[in-house]
Amino acid sequence: MSSRIDTKTKILDAAEKLFAERGFSETSLRLITSKAEVNLASVNYHFGSKRELIRAVLARYLDLFMPAASNAIAELQQQHPHASLTDIFSALVSPLLTLNSIRAGGTRTFLQLLGRGYIESQGHLRWFITSHYGEHLQSFVTAVQASVPTIPRADIFWRLHFTLGTVVFTMASADALIDIAAADFDEKNNIETVIRKVIPYIASGVAVSA
Amino acid sequence: MSSRIDTKTKILDAAEKLFAERGFSETSLRLITSKAEVNLASVNYHFGSKRELIRAVLARYLDLFMPAASNAIAELQQQHPHASLTDIFSALVSPLLTLNSIRAGGTRTFLQLLGRGYIESQGHLRWFITSHYGEHLQSFVTAVQASVPTIPRADIFWRLHFTLGTVVFTMASADALIDIAAADFDEKNNIETVIRKVIPYIASGVAVSA
DNA sequence: GTCTATACTTTGATAGAC
DNA sequence: GTCTATCAAAGTATAGAC
Structure with a gap:
């Protein structure tokens, strides 16, 4: 019942x-x-309010994902002190896919909600995430900085936000893109294959020498 | 009056x-x-309807930008038959900045509207743009394909959508990001400096060998 | 062809009884 | 904690004036 x-x-x-x-x-x-x-x-x-409900829906996932993600980053840094950017981004895949064990389609749902929420909410969600999960985010940013030590901090700031845009937008429109790729290129994709496609793109962009 | x-x-x-x-x-x-x-x-x-009004507001800009952009691409291809990805993306900057001569802050307004519209509209705007400006878009895609001939078409499809996400999301949140960069890194930015920052990022991501 | 006054419907939010 | 009733605001639709 x-x-x-x-x-x-x-x-x-x-x-x-x-x-x-x-x-x-x-x-x-x-x-x-x-x-x-x-x-x-x-x-x-x-x-x-409805806005608080949206936050609560996302928080259920973020409370699982954020600690798992920063643990994965910490483990990576212990085992590979000179981990590459690709290693760092790839380390987030497992925590993301773990969300599928909580609920069917959990990864897809979480990333779609994050994508849609991040933009529709006009900055409220950005504030909510940075203020509630700031420590986890910082450990991620620090790991990225260590992996590309020659890139100025300000450039890393911009490029990580470019990356956020890439991921968030892609995940928000993932269903449509998967359908188009199937029709035009006969590709069978799911949320994991899309994640695997986006990692080299963002790793390359963040590391580029301007 | x-x-x-x-x-x-x-x-x-x-x-x-x-x-x-x-x-x-x-x-x-x-x-x-x-x-x-x-x-x-x-x-x-x-x-x-309100939805149609949103489209009409965007169409005023797209009707100017799209032909200007595909002209710029065509000119580039005539003068540099082997133009690089960076050349191609950079060729779009001038058509974008021309929008400032139509209306004060035209570039910024257009990109913010495009960014917000593309996501809030749940695919309706994607359909509107591809159906109304498909020829212009195709000339751009063709130019990109010619500049990175070793990348499979399907990969280019995905990476150009990653790029769209990067640009659209960045422009939709440009005001907030410019404020943060000013506070945290003492950087003075405007919409053009942000465009200049994003070009190496997206050019690198599209061209990466997976 | 254009514009206005007005009303209909849905939505988020709230007050108050239980 | 839960429910009914109700409100104000928003998008939409239409009849009729000009």
Whole structure:
């Protein structure tokens, strides 16, 4: 019985599925609460607003992914003190794919939500992530800096944001791109093959000598 | 007197300014029509819907930029039959900056609108652009393919979409990034310096041998 | 052909009873 | 914690004036 799950979780589960499928603005609270079989007003009671609900949906994934990611970076640095950029980016793949064991399609859902959220939210999500997961992010940035010591810090700042854009945009439109690649080039892709394609692109861009 | 401008243009001017400042979903039609000093219903009369208005605002820029861009590519290919990827991307800078002569801050406004629109619109804008400006896009893709003949077509497809993500996301958040770079690295940037930073990144990523 | 007044529908949010 | 009722704001649609 789904009624054994508490209301808050029922809302999060329904919202996550609908947000990933339809985007945030196209998903009404009434649709979420009807799918979740809870009362409309319970969203406001448990989360305060739709914006906070979006954050909460993402936080469930970020709370798993961020520590796993910075652990993976730390392990990499222990075993390979001079890890390459490609090594660093590749180290994030396993924590990403682990999300599939939490929920079916977890990796895809998380990256789509992150992509859509990062842009639709007009900077609110950027603030939320940097303030809540700043330490994890910093360990990643430090690892990148160590791997390309000749690149000025300011350049690394810009290029990591270029990289964020590449990843976030690609993941937000991953379904459409996979369909197009299948139709035009007869390629069978999934979220993991797309991740594997993007790593050489971003590693090359971050390391380029201007 | 602003009343000498026709209603359609008054709506487009007001909408463009507000969309670039606040984003699409944060800008109501009532705000647009009150700034434009026209009746609310005139948006529906002239454009049919808010979505169509967004398209029309972008189309004013795309109608200028797309032919200018494909002309610039054609000229480059005549003068440098073996132009590099960096040459090709750099050739787009001048058409972009020309938009500043149409309207103050035209380049910045266009790229922000394109960035925000491309993601918020859930694929509708992708369809609109490829169907209305497909020939111009194709001449660009062909030039890229010629400059990196050893890269498979499918890889170029993916990497050009990675590039689109990089550019679109960066431009959509350009104001915030410029502010952060000023605070953290004492850098003074504007939209042109950001464009100059992104070119080596994307040129390197598209050309990388996987 | 254009424009305006007005009303319809959906949405996020909230107050108050239980 | 949950529910009903209700609100204000937003996108949309239409009838009718000019």
